[in-house]
Amino acid sequence: MKPQTQASRRSRKVYLASLLAAVLSAVSSPAALAQAPGQAAPKLVLKESVQQMPTSDTQEVRVLTASFKPGDKTVFHTHRSPVTVYVLEGQFTLDLEGREPVVISTGQAYVEPPGVKMTGYNRSATEPLRVVIFYVSEPGTPFLDPAH
Structure with missing residues (x-):
């Protein structure tokens, strides 16, 4: 295998970002959302450009x-790459170091930035919280790094 150059890694990033943008824009177009009875259609919940995505040949x-x-x-903790959180039930409060707290409610999503110290909370005294977490990383990378 030949080593990747900075330019080829940048090209891979641009390609992946362009592919993701094309998929998201196709999904959010009126034609893509039109559906026949009995057919499910995706609903765009979040569209955001991110930095610091992994650049190796395999993710x-x-x-x-x-x-x-x-x-x-x-x-x-911190994350090494962007992490997307989607709230299925409840309300997720995210305290990010040096920023205002972010509250994400049922049906909403948020991209947690890499390299920022944070803690996530269920601040409710009575209601449960359920989330789906999505991220792309170099193979074997830990989901989070405890921060001090």
Whole structure:
């Protein structure tokens, strides 16, 4: 295998970003959303340009779920690449170091930036929280890095 140059990695990033943008714009076009009875159609929830995506020849796509009881929180952590969180049930509060807290409600999504220290919370005293987490990383990369 020949080593990748900075230019070829940049080209791969541009290609992946363009492909993702094309898929998202096709999904959000009126023709793509028109559906016959009995056919399901996707609904665009979030469209965002991101930086710091992995650049190796192979990446892992990971989809996780997490359930939070009332009052539960994540560890204080960072991510090495962007992480998208979609809220299935409840309200997810994300405290990002140096930024205002972000509250994501049922049916909403948010892209957590890489390299930012954060903690996620279910601030409800009575309601559960369920989320789906999606990210792309270099193979074998930990989902998060505990922060201090």
